[in-house]
Amino acid sequence: MRNLLAALAGGLFGTGLLLSGMTDTKKVQGWLDVFGAWDPTLAFVMGGAILPMAVAWVLAKGRRPLLGGSFPERSAPKLGHNLVVGSVLFGMGWGLVGLCPGPALASLSFGGPPVWIFTLAMLGGMILAPAVRTRLDAATAAA
Template sequence: MRPLIALLSGTIFGAGLTIGGMTDPARVRGFLDLLGDWDPTLAFVMGGALIVMAIAWRFVPGMARPIFEDDFHVPTRNDLTPKLIGGAALFGVGWGIAGLCPGPGFAALAIEPLGAAIFVAAMFGGMGLVRLTER
């Protein structure tokens, strides 16, 4: 049942990104172009996500356990490490250059396979490089 729920959740997430236009790198770059032809679309997508999560977090404390899982998996760490800050900075730079982040990158495979495949391959390459350097 868990794989089916994961597939359904991922499909809904990907469809939302596609409908919201977040699989179009030009739209994301337009949002990041504050001094040029600014496109506020991404702000509305983020705002919609914040509203959904705010509502969800109101229900979580009253639930004994999640519907499709045994326990809640809530992060316990709240410290900022140089590794976290550096990774966030690299993520932001890559997002600004490519106009894609992992979710929209995978969703874009269905719309623009070649460009998205290059992004996804580079993303996996970077993940592999990190694993090699951490050992």
């Protein structure tokens, strides 16, 4: 049952990404291009996605997940260097080709070689990340 609902959630996520235009890299780059022909669509996508999610968080309060277990704890509001440096690096890659992890995976089947190359490199980056984190932590501790 857990796997079935996980697949359903993943499927809805992919469908939403496709419908909203998030898999269209030109559109995504258009949203980031405030000095060009700015495309506000992504603001609507974000707003639309946050709405049901906010309701879900309210519903989750004081309850347990339907399939058992417990809801993820709210992490301490710690704003470390990893959060900032990581987000900046991610944003640079996102701006360069207009792909972030969800839409890249959602368009794997029809995106062709550009999406495959990007996704493989992304997986490589994820493998490298722990080593980068160790160095970054060491450099920050030394500073």
